Amino acid sequence: MKKFINDVENVENEMLEGIVLAHPEYVARVEGFDVLVRADKKVGKVALVSGGGSGHEPSHGGFVGKGMLDGAVAGSVFTSPTPDQVFEAIKAVDAGEGVLLVIKNYTGDIMNFEMAAELAEAEGIKVANVVTNDDVAVEDSLYTTGRRGVAGTVFVHKIAGAKAEAGASLEEVKATAEKVIANVRTMGVALKPCTVPAAGKPGFELSEDEMELGIGIHGEPGTERKPIQTADEIVDYLMERILKDMDPKAGDEVAVMINGAGATPPMELYILNRRVQQILADKGVKVFKTFVGDYMTSIDMAGASITLLKLDAELKDLLLAQADTIGFKMY
Amino acid sequence: MATKAEVLDFIRVYADKMAEHRQELTDFDQAIGDGDHGINMSRGFKAVMEKLPTVEDKNIDDILKAVGMTLVSTVGGASGPLYGTAFMKAGAAVKGKEELSNEDIILAFDEAVGGIQFRGKAVEGEKTILDSMIPAINAIKASIAAGKSMTDALVDAEAAAWGGVEYTKTIIATKGRASYLGERSIGHQDPGATSMAYAFQAAREVAAKAGN
Numbered sequence: 001m002k003k004f005i006n007d008v009e010n011v012e013n014e015m016l017e018g019i020v021l022a023h024p025e026y027v028a029r030v031e032g033f034d035v036l037v038r039a040d041k042k043v044g045k046v047a048l049v050s051g052g053g054s055g056h057e058p059s060h061g062g063f064v065g066k067g068m069l070d071g072a073v074a075g076s077v078f079t080s081p082t083p084d085q086v087f088e089a090i091k092a093v094d095a096g097e098g099v100l101l102v103i104k105n106y107t108g109d110i111m112n113f114e115m116a117a118e119l120a121e122a123e124g125i126k127v128a129n130v131v132t133n134d135d136v137a138v139e140d141s142l143y144t145t146g147r148r149g150v151a152g153t154v155f156v157h158k159i160a161g162a163k164a165e166a167g168a169s170l171e172e173v174k175a176t177a178e179k180v181i182a183n184v185r186t187m188g189v190a191l192k193p194c195t196v197p198a199a200g201k202p203g204f205e206l207s208e209d210e211m212e213l214g215i216g217i218h219g220e221p222g223t224e225r226k227p228i229q230t231a232d233e234i235v236d237y238l239m240e241r242i243l244k245d246m247d248p249k250a251g252d253e254v255a256v257m258i259n260g261a262g263a264t265p266p267m268e269l270y271i272l273n274r275r276v277q278q279i280l281a282d283k284g285v286k287v288f289k290t291f292v293g294d295y296m297t298s299i300d301m302a303g304a305s306i307t308l309l310k311l312d313a314e315l316k317d318l319l320l321a322q323a324d325t326i327g328f329k330m331y
Numbered sequence: 332m333a334t335k336a337e338v339l340d341f342i343r344v345y346a347d348k349m350a351e352h353r354q355e356l357t358d359f360d361q362a363i364g365d366g367d368h369g370i371n372m373s374r375g376f377k378a379v380m381e382k383l384p385t386v387e388d389k390n391i392d393d394i395l396k397a398v399g400m401t402l403v404s405t406v407g408g409a410s411g412p413l414y415g416t417a418f419m420k421a422g423a424a425v426k427g428k429e430e431l432s433n434e435d436i437i438l439a440f441d442e443a444v445g446g447i448q449f450r451g452k453a454v455e456g457e458k459t460i461l462d463s464m465i466p467a468i469n470a471i472k473a474s475i476a477a478g479k480s481m482t483d484a485l486v487d488a489e490a491a492a493w494g495g496v497e498y499t500k501t502i503i504a505t506k507g508r509a510s511y512l513g514e515r516s517i518g519h520q521d522p523g524a525t526s527m528a529y530a531f532q533a534a535r536e537v538a539a540k541a542g543n
Contacts, residue, residue, distance in 0.1 A: 053407075076374075078365050079407040107507045108409035111450055115403070115412055138511050145510045196366060199357060203366045218365040220508055 001200045003300075008197045012054045012074055019061055023326050026065045034074045034081065035089040036061040046164040046173045047071065047093035050102040050157060051086065052109055053078040055196070055299045056217060058327030059154065067323030067330070068161035069102075077196050077299070078218040080108035086116030090125060098126035098170030100177065102156055104149025105133040128170050130177040132156050134186040134307065136245045137214030137223045150217050151259040151296040152184035152307045155319075158328060162321035180315065185246045187238045188305030190215040190261065191228070194298045213237065217261075217298045217305075231268070235275035238306050243283070246308060250284030253311045255319055260294040261303035269293070272304055288316055295327065332481065333431040337541050338391050342383065342398055345533040346376035352529060359522040363509040368410060368522040375406035375414070390429060395422030395439075409507060410523060413447050413460060420446035433475050433484075440468045451506065458504035458516060460523040463495035467531045482542065485535040492528035499524045 005011055012034060019036065020029050027036040050060045051073030060072035070093035075081035090099050099120070103113045110131065117127045134152030160177035168176070190212045193202035196219070203219030206212055211234070214223030229237075248254060258273045260266070269292050280287055288311055296305070311319065323330040333341075349356075349372045356369030379401045386397040395418050403415030424442035425435050444464050453459045470491035474484035499521035504510045509521070 075407050076367075076371070079367055079371055080409070080411075082404045082407050082411055084404045106409075107451070108407065108412070111409055111412035112407070115450075139513070145506055145508070148511065196370075198370045199361070199366050203361055216508075216511060218508070220365055220511055223511070223513075 001195055001197070003195070003197060005197055008200075011197050012076055015054065015057070016061070016074060019326070026324075026326050027061060030088055030092045033085055033088045035071060035085060035092060036064050036074070037071045037089070037092050038064055038066070042093060042095040043070065044095050044097065045167060046097045046170050047095060047099045048102060048157070048161055048164055048173070049073065049086070049089045049093060049099055050153070051075065051081050051089065052104055052106075053080060053218070055194075056296050058294065059296045060157070062327030063154065063157045063161075063325045065323070065325030067165045067321060068157050068325050068328060077198065080106065080112045083112050083115035083119060086113055087119040090116060090120045090127060091123070094120075094125050098128065100160065100164070100170060100173050101127060101129035102153065102160065102177065103129055103131045104153055105131045105146050106148065107145055126170060128174045130156065130160075130174060130181060132181050134181070134184045135216070136185050136187050136241050137216075148216050150186045150188060151257055151305045152181075152186045152309065154257065154259075154295045154328070155184050155255065155307070155309045156180045158323060158330075159315055159318040161323065162318040165321065176314070176318065180309065183246075183310040183315070184307060185242045186305050186307040187241050188215045188217070188259075188261070188303060189213050189234055189238060190301055190303035192263065192302035194219045194262065194301035196299065215261075215301075215303055217296055219298055219301060231271045232275045235272055235279070235306065239276060239279050242306060242308055243279075246310060248283070248285045248308070248310055251286065253286045253288045253316065254280065255288055255309040255311060256280070256290045257295065257307035257309075258290070258292045259296055259305045259307060261301040261305070262294060262297035263300045263302040264304050266293070269304055272306070276306055289319060332433060333436060333538070334541070335391050335394070335429055337537055338394060338431070339383065339387055340540075341534055341537045342379065342394075344537055345530055346380050348529045348533055349373045349376040349526065352526075356522050356526055359520055359525060363504065363512055363516045363519045364522060365508055367408065368526065371406045371408050371410055372414075372526055375402045375411065378405040390427055391431060392422040392426045392428060395419070395425070409451070410526070412450050413523070416446040416450045417443035433481055436481065437468075437472060437475065440471065444468055453506045456502060457506040458499050458502050458509060458521045458524070459506050460521075460527045462499050462521060463492040463524040463528045463531075466495040467492035467528075482535075482538040485531065485538045489528070489531040489535045492531040496520050496524045496528050
């Protein structure tokens, strides 16, 4: 393992210190906790808290700021934060209007955030939650934990954050977040696995000529392993799965996110985007807005995911609403 | 029965096992999960060992609750809430006790497994902690009912727990991150069931040493 680290036990803490030192105008750390909150602290509106394991930067601390999240909780690498940490974030951002927790659909995240919500409710804080589950690679059935929450979660942060910023109630913000969740779909692919610092070795093996389709954002093995193909062929495969599930009609409008997994250069992400846009144009689906870059990474994984979000008038307005955070800006 | 000293000894022995098997549990988790079970459990029990001296003069229930709280706040993932809830529920079941009868021990195990089921919304056969825990607890109950000592009952419990671990190799995960693999999870043992089996191994060793 070759990484810029000092001590595997201290990776998350030193990263958070570095983030606050780099961006004091955006975020502040809750003293003694792995929680980043808006530098302007409590704002008189519904507050949004998200979080999860570290290793997905800029998720989630990078989306704390005007128009998106109020607080982000960072667990150990790929490990859900604990209830006491999430509880601290809820208390730090609650301005009396209630707090919406945006949880990615993982067993651990749900348990820890639910325990935190129970603690907060016991203190009289109004809490609601939504669970993102945009990954079409995983069957949503009785026989799985359900779809994983992956890069599409960033659209939930953006749009629900804009709704809250506009002064909507907790119930309204939650309803908008759920509308995004119902309309967002993602699928990913990995070319090289990632290495959790504390594990010291890659989470799975891929030979030089193989790719893992349907990869999760924690280096979980995907759903299918195949010989590597051209960028266009890979996009065709991923888009077929996404479009089959989402079934957009000609004339529908979508937002596109081509998300890098951490070790994929922008050059390759743009090559993927080219083909995505061709496919959508062929189907008569109108692209309203495109985002290309690292939004929900998996440490040093080489890979990418494609996210489509079907939009209506409300979602379009909220997507374009002003946002100013470390990792996502809309002017 | 179990004295407070034995309960404390159980926690220490189990903590040692989590440190000793850190890599093994992590390897099992890398095969079907996200590859951190051993790392998280050993971190949590290291924190428990640091906490223990501050609570060892208290009642058994306070000790178990402190262990649970420490695990909840240090393990993370799914294992933190699950193991943490188990210890907290076991503690609540033996409130005020300085010593545990066999009935107390069985009640504590029942409450612990109930807590895991509530928090994890899982049942037996889903390739989870429960697949070694439930057979082990059933073995204790059967052995005690048949007139065996707790020491002998825990020998049966450990055997049942490892039997449960073997069983997890044959089934598809339907809870937790391994469920994303579908049939590809077959052939691999569940890391959570394995770490739970070590709990019964620790209990068996402590009971044998005390000769109850």
